[in-house]
Amino acid sequence: MHQLPRLFTALALASLVGAALARPVNDHLVPGDEPAPTDRLIIKYRSGVQPFTTARGEAAIRVASNRQGVNMRHLRAMSSGAQVMQLNRRLNAQEAEAMVQSLRAGDPDIEYAEPDHLLQPLMTPSDSYYSYQWSLFDATAGIRAPAAWDKASGAGIVVAVIDTGVRKHADLTANLLAGRDFISTTFISNDGDGRDADATDPGDYVTAGYCSTGSAAANSSWHGTHVAGIVAAATNNKAGVAGVAWGAKVLPLRALGRCGGYTSDISDAISWAAGNAVSGLPTNTTPARVINLSLGGTAACSKTSQTAINAARAKGAVVIVAAGNEKADASTSSPANCTGVISVAATGKTGGRASYSNYGSTVTLAAPGGDGGSSGILSTWNAGTTTPGADAYAYMSGTSMATPVVSGVAALMLSANPKLTPDQVATLLKSSARAFPASCSGCGAGIVNAEAAVAAAIAAK
Structure with a gap:
């Protein structure tokens, strides 16, 4: 078994699960608290x-x-x-x-x-390290990805990852498109300017009191890099990890930075990702069929978010959102509670609901999100605590990690049958999901099953 150089596990439950669902910036919020100023x-x-x-x-x-x-x-x-x-x-x-x-x-x-509102990343929370990626193949808790790969790789599909941006990790760059930075204020951007064509993540570390009075200091999360690797890390390259949809391309759209990201910036990123016009920006020449939102906040679905989601769905994009990490009803988490999205809960290595995962009637289905330490989800990362350092790999746990698993499966389905509509993708994901092997009340239709979902997509041609 290969050793894991630069493999970080110290980011587990305390800093990742405890960070809760992409809340408006307030480190003292608990489930049910109001949005921050x-x-x-x-x-x-x-x-x-x-x-x-x-x-x-x-x-x-x-x-x-x-x-x-x-x-x-x-x-x-x-x-x-x-x-x-x-x-x-x-x-x-x-x-x-x-x-x-x-x-x-x-x-x-x-x-x-x-x-x-300001939203934040949802963290808790032949490849060398493939054997560590239990979420892909484990008989009890995995998604049965290898059998799906016999039928589809995600080729020809663009997955937009609206997050903190990405680092050009060696195990990811082959599948990265140029992307854009949608952050409109330097207070959040940490790169010295507003919106531009560079989706590179400079780090989102903050000092104590930076985001609001009494807010805690935090190291850079490299959240978008981790999410992007789950979707489409390079595969069969004898290095690192495998992506769920390793033939797909990731369109990184940076909308989260220090202290989170504004709903207005995130919503513009959703619209632009699908190919809709956004004032002052060129048309997206690589529109996404899948949009991954591993973010959210404690609020009702805003009209701004719903309008952007509707516009993206009208262009044929599937919008997939984390249900949240507050072990509360997901109906309180936005945009997971918006209409037309696929809301994803998280399961652990037993196949039951992860300790932090939200639940409830708004949840569509579940996927592996891990439950701390090496029971988390292994993906691409960066070793820098504040500014960027060397390429690395890390375990992270959260519905943030479960969501790109489902986004990757949706990309596999669409590469097998590009004619599927967003509603058809949702229906097939639910109907093909497998029963939970352990307790997962309020987790939707079941655990996402890549093999059965791709087979159902092909049968729907």
Whole structure:
């Protein structure tokens, strides 16, 4: 058995499972807590006008701003036609809700107004290390990937990974497309600028108090690199790990950085990933058929998120979202609670629900996410604690890891049958899932079964 140089296990339960579902930035949140403060709002006008262009609209903004003691300015338009508004300070959940209620009451032309929440990565939480990748082949808890690979590799399919960006890991670069950076503020980006064509992850480490008063310090997560490797690490290259859909290409879209990522940036990334127009950006020439969202926050599904998801699905993209790591009902986690998404719970090495995984009626199905240490999911990573270091491999656990497993299986299905619609992919994933070998109440239809899902995709031609 090969030894694992630069294989990190110290990131297990305490830092990964405990980090919980991509919460708005607040290190003291527990399941059911309200979203953290935000300094942005999203407003959609029925008439399509921009803010401050009508007397009534300007008055509504002035009154709402005065009531909360803030100044508001127009930041930018979104692909959906909604407008992102910047405030000069952060509002807590009650203040933000009062402000949007005031805006709606003051201007009947407002279709909706809502906080622009910050979301975070969902971490808990012939290849040399293939034998360590129990999630692919284990008879009890694995997804039966080898039998699926006899029929499909994911070739011809693009999987968008909307996350922290990626490092150009030697075991990943062959399957990476150029991607883009969607982070619109340097406070979060950590790369000195806003949106650009470079999806490279510079690290998302923070010092104590950086994100909010009392927030904890944290090392860089390299979350997007780990997720991307689960989807499509290079395979049969006698090195490293194998990807679920090793013939697919990963489109890295950087929307999470220090302290998380705004809903508006994430939603624009969702729209652009599928090939929809986003103001100020060139058209995506490699539209994704699968969009992986290993992120989320404690909130209802926002209209902004739902609009982007609807637009992506209309282009034929399958949107797959982590159910969350708060061991709570997934109906409280967004965008896992949005309509039309495939919401993924996590199982451990017994095939039962992982200790941290969310559950409930909104969960579509489950996949291996691990349960700490070497019972986690092994994938590509980086050795740097703050800024980038050497290529590495690490075990991580969470619904963040279960989600790209399902995204990889969806890519296998679409490479076998490109005509499948998003709804058909969801239906076939559920109908082909296998029964849980251990207790997994509220985990959906079963454990994703790559072999049966690909066979069902082929049969649907």
